[in-house]
Amino acid sequence: MRLFPVVILALSLYPLTAVGSRPVLWYPLERSGTQTDIGTAPQANGTLTGSAVILSGTSPNSYSCASLDLTALPPGNNYLTSTVDVQKLDALPELTVTLWVNLRAAPADGDCLVSDMPSGFPPAGQGGWELRIVNALGGEPISTGLFSLSFEALKAMGSSNIILAGTSTTTGASNQWMFFAATYDSARVQRFYQGKTTAAVAQFGFNTIFDPDDYLRDNSAALRIGGASSEPTTDRTPPGWIDDVRIYNNALTVAQLDQIRLENMSTVNFNTVPSFFWLGDLPGRGCYNVAGGMSRDGTIVVGQSLSDVGFEPYRWINGAYTPLGLLPGNGLSGQGLAVSEDGSVVVGLASTPDTSYQGFRWVNGALSPLPDLPGGEIVSVPAGITADGTTVVGYSADGTGYEEKAVQWVNGALQQIPIPDSTESFANDISADGSVIVGSRVLASGDSEVFRLDDGQLTTLPDLPGGPVVAAAQKLSADKKVIIGRSTTGINFEIEGALWRNGLVINMGDLPGGFVYGLPQGVTRHGTLVVGAGFVAGNTSEATIWDRHHGLRRLADALPADYGLDVTYWYLQSAVGISDDGSVIVGYGNAPSGVVASWMVRLPALPAIADFDHDQDVDQDDIDLFAACATGSHVPYNPVALPSGCTMPPDLYGFIEPDLDWDGDVDPDDFAEVQRCYSGENQPPPPDCRG
Numbered sequence: 001m002r003l004f005p006v007v008i009l010a011l012s013l014y015p016l017t018a019v020g021s022r023p024v025l026w027y028p029l030e031r032s033g034t035q036t037d038i039g040t041a042p043q044a045n046g047t048l049t050g051s052a053v054i055l056s057g058t059s060p061n062s063y064s065c066a067s068l069d070l071t072a073l074p075p076g077n078n079y080l081t082s083t084v085d086v087q088k089l090d091a092l093p094e095l096t097v098t099l100w101v102n103l104r105a106a107p108a109d110g111d112c113l114v115s116d117m118p119s120g121f122p123p124a125g126q127g128g129w130e131l132r133i134v135n136a137l138g139g140e141p142i143s144t145g146l147f148s149l150s151f152e153a154l155k156a157m158g159s160s161n162i163i164l165a166g167t168s169t170t171t172g173a174s175n176q177w178m179f180f181a182a183t184y185d186s187a188r189v190q191r192f193y194q195g196k197t198t199a200a201v202a203q204f205g206f207n208t209i210f211d212p213d214d215y216l217r218d219n220s221a222a223l224r225i226g227g228a229s230s231e232p233t234t235d236r237t238p239p240g241w242i243d244d245v246r247i248y249n250n251a252l253t254v255a256q257l258d259q260i261r262l263e264n265m266s267t268v269n270f271n272t273v274p275s276f277f278w279l280g281d282l283p284g285r286g287c288y289n290v291a292g293g294m295s296r297d298g299t300i301v302v303g304q305s306l307s308d309v310g311f312e313p314y315r316w317i318n319g320a321y322t323p324l325g326l327l328p329g330n331g332l333s334g335q336g337l338a339v340s341e342d343g344s345v346v347v348g349l350a351s352t353p354d355t356s357y358q359g360f361r362w363v364n365g366a367l368s369p370l371p372d373l374p375g376g377e378i379v380s381v382p383a384g385i386t387a388d389g390t391t392v393v394g395y396s397a398d399g400t401g402y403e404e405k406a407v408q409w410v411n412g413a414l415q416q417i418p419i420p421d422s423t424e425s426f427a428n429d430i431s432a433d434g435s436v437i438v439g440s441r442v443l444a445s446g447d448s449e450v451f452r453l454d455d456g457q458l459t460t461l462p463d464l465p466g467g468p469v470v471a472a473a474q475k476l477s478a479d480k481k482v483i484i485g486r487s488t489t490g491i492n493f494e495i496e497g498a499l500w501r502n503g504l505v506i507n508m509g510d511l512p513g514g515f516v517y518g519l520p521q522g523v524t525r526h527g528t529l530v531v532g533a534g535f536v537a538g539n540t541s542e543a544t545i546w547d548r549h550h551g552l553r554r555l556a557d558a559l560p561a562d563y564g565l566d567v568t569y570w571y572l573q574s575a576v577g578i579s580d581d582g583s584v585i586v587g588y589g590n591a592p593s594g595v596v597a598s599w600m601v602r603l604p605a606l607p608a609i610a611d612f613d614h615d616q617d618v619d620q621d622d623i624d625l626f627a628a629c630a631t632g633s634h635v636p637y638n639p640v641a642l643p644s645g646c647t648m649p650p651d652l653y654g655f656i657e658p659d660l661d662w663d664g665d666v667d668p669d670d671f672a673e674v675q676r677c678y679s680g681e682n683q684p685p686p687p688d689c690r691g
Contacts, residue, residue: 022569023246024088027080027225028593029054029068030287035080038569038592039247044086044223050078052226055241056287065280065287065595067243070226071104077235079227089116089247090218095184096248097131098260099225103144103173103240107133111238112228113180114245117154118221119230124158127217130228131182133238136170144174144240148205151182151190153214154230166190166208173240179261185251188214193257201258270318272602273583274563278591279598281305282314282321287595290588292337292348294522294577296387296432296478298584300343301577302336303598313348313362315339324362326350327369334360338385338392341432345389347382357381359394361412371414373407375399382409384429384437384476391434393417393427406439419451420458428485429476436480440472448472450485450500461500463487464507471498471505474532475523478580478691481661482527484508484520492516497534497544497552501527501662506653509552511544513537518544518552522578522585525691526609529582531555531575543572543587548651555585555601563603570599581690582606608685610677612648612657618674618689619681626666626674629658633667 026039027046032054035046048054051072056065070078097114110132117128134150135142149168154161171178171194179195188210195201221229225245228236246260279301281289288306292313295301301316305323310332313324326334327350334350346362347370359370359380370392372380379397386392390411395404398416406417406427419425422441430437437453441460447469450461463471467488474485487498489507497508497518510518514535521532530546536554543555550558556572559565573589583605591597610618612625629646631637637659639650648657655662660670677689 021248021250024092024249025086025223025245025247026592027068027245028595029080029243029245030066030593030595036594037082038594040088042088044082044084044088046080046223046225047083049081049227050076050237052078052080052237067100067102067241068226069241070237071239071241075235075237075239077227077233078237080225081227081229082223084222085220086116086223089223090216092216092249094186094249094251095129095216096181096250096252096257097183097246098179098181098248098252098257099245100177100179100243101173101238101240102175102177102243103238104175105239106143107147107238107240108236109133109135109142110228110236112224112236113149113226113238113242114247115224115227115229115236116219116221117152117228117230118156118219119232121159121161122156122219124156125217126156126219127154128219128221128230129153129184129216130230131180132228132236134167137167140170143172145172146170147172149180149182149192151184151192151208153184153210153216154219155214155217164210164214166192166210168192168205171204177243179257181252181257181260183251184210184216188212191251193254195258195261201254201261203254270600270602273604274565275602276559276565276567277600279316279586279600280319280321282307282312282323287593287597289598290335290596291576291586291598292335293339294579294584294586295339295341295343296580297341298577298579298586300339301586301598301600302339302346302348303588304333304335311335313346313350313360315343315346315362317343324348325367327358327360327367329353336362337382340385340389341387342389345385347385347392349381352378359392359409361392361409363389368412370394370409370412372396373398373405373414373416379404380407380414383427386430386434387432391430393430393437393439395426395439406437406441408437417453425451426472428473431476431480432478436476438473438476438483440485450483452483461503462505464489464496464498464505466490467493473500474520477523477527478525479527479688482523484523484527484530484532486518486520490516497530497532497546499527499530504662508546510534511536511542511552511554514539519574520544520546521574521576524578524582524606525580525688528606528609528691529578531578531585531587533574541573543575543589545575545585548653548655551652555587559601565601572599579691581687606690608677608679608689609660609691610674610689611685617681617683618677618679618685619683623674623678626658626671629656630666630671632665633669634665635667636664637666 023039055069115130152165181193190208282305291303313334313336315322336348359382373396377397382394392409406425424442427439464487471487483500494516499506511534569592571590575587585601588598639654660673679685
């Protein structure tokens, strides 16, 4: 059994507002076809009617990648409908409706944005509501830039209807996106709010106080967006675009409404800590993004996004996307996997017409293939890159039976890496300075073991006990002391995450409930945190995070527990990288809307490795803590009976924090690291001591 590096290509498969509740009904309006209601159960999926379509590239910005387009010419009765009564919207005690609107032509008086009101004369006691565009207050002619909003509530009397309305002051949405909201609270007060992509939400107009009997009522009408269910055969379609429609069963505050508005902003403050947000997509292209790798400082992400030419590799730097293009004749798919420190060099993988793979190298705008070994399949897979981008390691198929061999590309030129005693070999990562390469080799016996090349000197590492000798390296830490990867642990080839340091191998485990499978993919500078993926019940992949005190956890559990970040409605499929200092994690999965999305987590940087009291400095207090645990050279400590005065408990693996090299003693080698990281009281330690 061989464990290959994991490569993601063309997978088939919103940050969340902290408003205190999930929308009762929520149409993100991101995909063609049936519009999925991702609000609370039961779902009320929507059907596009007439000439209504979902149009990519028309959303407020990169956060939302499509919208409901109602601009068909000649105009007609075009709308989105639930087709049946959405009972979860009936007789709500309170109500908030939010949506984005962009008018592309002048609306008519009475055009309807959202409607849940029955037609004709329903039975006495029924009712409903709708949000309409009406003539501006004062009777000015209606236009894209001058109109009012009207929130209308119906109370049926059996043979007659009473409609009460609250009307806003003037507003506009002329060829620009406007965020609108209408609320109705338990005191029967109705309010209007608006915001822009560049302006916060604020109330506009005045409060309308309804009579005590004017509560929201039950009905049997279907919901319509862009039409009036109260006038089913009349064209009430506003000529424009509508996006991200949400209905809540409570009256939100202006601050809560502005959080919803900000969810659609491309101008994310990437320095907010802690935070979790979607990285968007290639602008105007499509709702699909899979991160493949990141720079060591976490400022640059590379991956794959849907574009007009296919699944295109990209480079992302602080919200700005650069499409990298595709190799000529190499199918419709490519993905960035690794990037140089300054972002000028990106390497990745492209599909070929015969379904094999070919590596590529992008240098300052120029894309070229990475050559493969002669005589075999067209297979060249890059896996790691130096900080300056000059050297890339990976593997390629040769002509002696189409076996893979470890290779490196130096400024794009191919060189095979000789790995002795191997039938196949894979170079999976390289240090920033190029001095260390890690990978795996397959022996004639079929065993697979991890190797480390230090300036050409080969060292092999043990695998996890309990199964066949099968292990593979994935990444090398920035300090060049920790290797993460996978190894088998049982006769059924159970695969668990593994970490190697000082010749030892540590079992990082796997998630409970699914296949025994762990895939570490990113590690901090000193191996303090590791991120990756594993399987849970149903054998679905989940992003993971590991440290020596907690063991392996779902990232979706760790983020709220450790940092208060709510990712309840996200599916975090895999974490593909973590910055050296632990402050940035990048991965991909599914947004609440269901689209394939890449995400980023911003966290406080990890403390320095010698900051034993975790007060953001390394000073005499830390030296005193170290001294209390010191044992001397090659004198092991007993984690059950630590030296007198040593107050730092062992982790899950029996190591104590002053054992900085994880070799079972606290000696001068460890103290050398304390001295290197010493900063003095209230002074930050050197950056390379974090992680």
